[in-house]
Amino acid sequence: MLKDEVIGYDIGALDATSLQVLNEPSRPASRKSYAYCFRGGPPGKEAILYEYNAVDHKDFVNDWFAGFKGTLHCDADPFFELLFEQTVVNPNHSxxxxxxxxxxxxxxxxxxxxxxxxxxxxxx
Structure with missing residues (x-):
């Protein structure tokens, strides 16, 4: 339900932070994973969500924001490229x-x- 608030509002924010996970099944410890912070929602129903992802970062972010229409505040990380190929998502870069x-x-x-x-x- 929190994700629905973020997706349903026309202003959002996104940030990704790399991290190293030790002893993760089927992954070497040297491979980067990411923790994502998603923020959005209308006034009075703001939501902040964190999610871990280990693979296919472009697809993960694009799928997470399926249905979002509006402006997204984020950096210019290449993981976000697929989002901005859509005309309904506008970048507001940091x-x-x-x-x-x-x-x-x-x-x-x-x-x-x-x-x-x-x-x-x-x-x-």
Missing amino acids: NAHARRKFEPIARAAQGDGLAKQAMHFLSG
């Missing part, structure tokens, strides 16, 4: 991953270089 590239450079740099300017832009 800049969090772009920020990660500039942060160590900005901390190490002397003066006000491009990395610090990018950090200022991304933080606003």
